[in-house]
Amino acid sequence: MxxxxxxxxxxxxxxxxxxxxxxxxxxxxxxxxxxxxxxxxxxxxxxxxxxxxxxxxxxxxxxxxxxxxxxxxxxxxxxxxxxxxxxxxxxxxxxxxxxxxxxxxxxxxxxxxxxxxFVKGETLQTELDKNGVFSEQQIKKLLIEVLQILEFVHSKQVIHRDIKPENLILSSENKLFLVDFGAAKIVKPQQRTATGTIIGSAEYCAPEQSMGKPLFSSDLYSLGVTCLHLLTGVSPFDLYSPMEGEWVWRDFLNGNVVSDELGKILEKLASPIAKHRYQSVKDVMQELNFVDQNVRRSPSQILPPPPQPPVKIPRPSVTVTSQYQKLEKLLATRKWREADEETKRVMLVVAEVKKSDFESEEDWLNLKSLDFKSIDNFPCEDLRSIDWLWATYSNDKFGFSVQKRIYQSLGGTEDFDHNIWNAFANRVGWIKGEVYENFLYHSDVSFYNIKKSPEGRLPHLVVGGYHCPRGLVCSFVSRLEDCEI
Structure with missing residues (x-):
């Protein structure tokens, strides 16, 4: 219709x-x-x-x-x-x-x-209505993901001014989206103390914002109140006692377990007094990471581990030899799929995987992955060249060094661990969910869009392809360590 x-x-x-x-x-x-x-x-x-x-x-x-x-x-x-x-x-x-x-x-x-x-998915309010209150682990992961979005928003001198469960959408790919910037405000230095339009949803609105003087920390207040609502399922109006001058959200937990550490973070986020609140996203992230550094994921959680922001990895310049000039050209023109395929081709050549051992060149190129011996003996200079090209032209979003950092951040070592492998493959977009059989094929073109693709997704064909021995990644990371990449 x-x-x-x-x-x-x-x-x-x-x-x-x-x-x-x-x-x-x-x-x-x-x-x-x-x-x-x-x-x-x-x-x-x-x-x-x-x-x-x-x-x-x-x-x-x-x-x-x-x-x-x-x-x-x-x-x-x-x-x-x-x-x-x-x-x-x-x-x-x-x-x-x-x-x-x-x-x-x-x-x-x-x-x-x-x-x-269009973001296909459900708002967090709908998730709450359907599935009941959020657990502590879900709230922690929600916080990290939304804080990373807010860090970007605030860096553009924008205050969202309407953070609430209805404006956070959990996509069908289990990724949170922040929507509805109709109430957002661009902050100019000369306007920081000026009274502006009163806007935002009353239940989640910081006191200073309700008086027309929003701050960047006003968004943090709204985020904190959103978490309290998701933990209890109760209107924020009923979670704050004006008589006592404090949040009484713990009275409405009904058996939902929330640690004192997370509780203190949420109450500081939602402090009605602006100067007692966290002043920046960075402040919250530092404390949250300190408290939550040993948290492990569970397949039953709604939210997956959030992608880490790209990190600038200092590396020396590399002289690109002639055999990598085609790869450099493909990366420079953002032809990610072709560059992935070229990476596999040159690595097969460097690893001396002979075409004569295969019935045809097509069979040679269709080799699922390098073997353990080829990885263990792969020249460091070539690994550095490939990694440098990928990291440089993707602005440190792709590359072996990025994959290594993500793998190790999940607790990965040279000893194969099934759960860590699944978590890593899910994080970089090689599988969907926690099951390796849910492999995402290269025909899924959207994963070659640098904006939409998960960090660390590429290169993929040599050590992340379908039927690639899962322990090979452990061996590959070990080789990256040996080569100081």
């Missing part, structure tokens, strides 16, 4: 119709986007689930229509400016892999629209 977006109509029409049967309104926006149904409505607009008819795969997208409830010319003008600012913010912030990408911003029939990437 096609949804009419005329606010006075909203009639559902058959898919083949170009114009609304009821009001005659055009059903395709920009001759491209076909609204399907209403997703929701807020103070500034209405959102629709839509299909992008221009793309062969007909993917879903989200259309947000500016539809202010404000009264008076000045108020509507202000609302219109905020909507336009949201589009500008999304264009920049959508570069983060866990913030929906802005696809278009335009005016049609004197109404403003923005089109965003």
């Amino acid at each position: 096609r949804q009419c977006v005329n606010p006075d109509c909203l009639f559902l029409n058959p898919d083949s119709f170009q114009f609304c049967q009821k009001c005659g309104n055009k059903l395709l926006l920009r001759e491209r986007y076909a609204p399907q149904s209403i997703l929701g409505q807020g103070g500034f607009g209405r959102t629709f689930l839509a299909i992008d008819e221009d793309k062969p795969s007909k993917p879903y997208c989200v259309i947000k229509q500016f539809l202010p409830q404000a009264q008076g010319t000045d108020s509507i003008e202000k609302a219109s400016q905020l909507f336009a600012q949201e589009a500008q913010r999304l264009e920049e912030l959508g570069k983060h892999p866990q913030i929906p990408e802005l696809m278009a911003y335009f005016t049609s029939d004197n109404r403003q629209y923005l089109v965003q990437e």
Whole structure:
């Protein structure tokens, strides 16, 4: 069905119709986007689930229509400016892999629209309603993942101002997305103490924000309150006692176990007094990591281990020899799939895996992986060259050194451990979930998009391919250690 977006109509029409049967309104926006149904409505607009008819795969997208409830010319003008600012913010912030990408911003029939990437999944509020309260481990992992997103948002001098369970979506790939930047505010130095528009959801809104003076730590307050709600299933209004001047959330745990260490972090996050609160994402992360450094994952947890932010790995420049010039060209032009295949080819050559031992060159290239002896004797200079090329052209997102860091951060050693291997393969996107049989094939092109691909995903074909002996990764990491990579 096609949804009419005329606010006075909203009639559902058959898919083949170009114009609304009821009001005659055009059903395709920009001759491209076909609204399907209403997703929701807020103070500034209405959102629709839509299909992008221009793309062969007909993917879903989200259309947000500016539809202010404000009264008076000045108020509507202000609302219109905020909507336009949201589009500008999304264009920049959508570069983060866990913030929906802005696809278009335009005016049609004197109404403003923005089109965003559709995140398939459920909000954390829906997860709470369906599955009950979150455990301590789920909250810890949620905190780390959202804090990493907020670190990026705050680095762009933006305060989200509306962190709440409804604005956190757990995607079908078990990754959290922060959505709805309609209330976000760009902070300029001269405006840090100025009183601005009062905006945000009252239950999760920091006291200073409710007075029109939001701070970066206001987002941390909202995140802390969100966690308290998810742990108890109770409205934040009922979790705070104005008579006692403190949070009484522990009275509503009903058997849900929360350690004193995490409890103290949450209460400091949600302190009503701004100066008693954590002042930055970094402060929270340091304390959380200190408390939680020995936590292990469980397949039953909702949230997987969050991806670590790319780390700049100091390394000396490498002189690229002629045999790696093709690989460098492919990486420089961001042809990740071809570069992965070229990496396998050159490593087979360097490891002296002879084509003559195979019936055809195709069989040689289809070799599932190098063997243990080839890995143990692989020249360090060549490993450094390949790693340097991958890390340099992916801005330290891909490369052997990145994979080694992730593997060791999970407790991986040269001794094979089935659980650590599965956790590592899941983290870098070689399998889906905790089961190795859920291997993700290279035909899944989306994993070759550097923005969407997990950190450490590539190179893959030589030591991460389907039917690759799982212990080989342990041996490979050991060789990287020997080569000081």
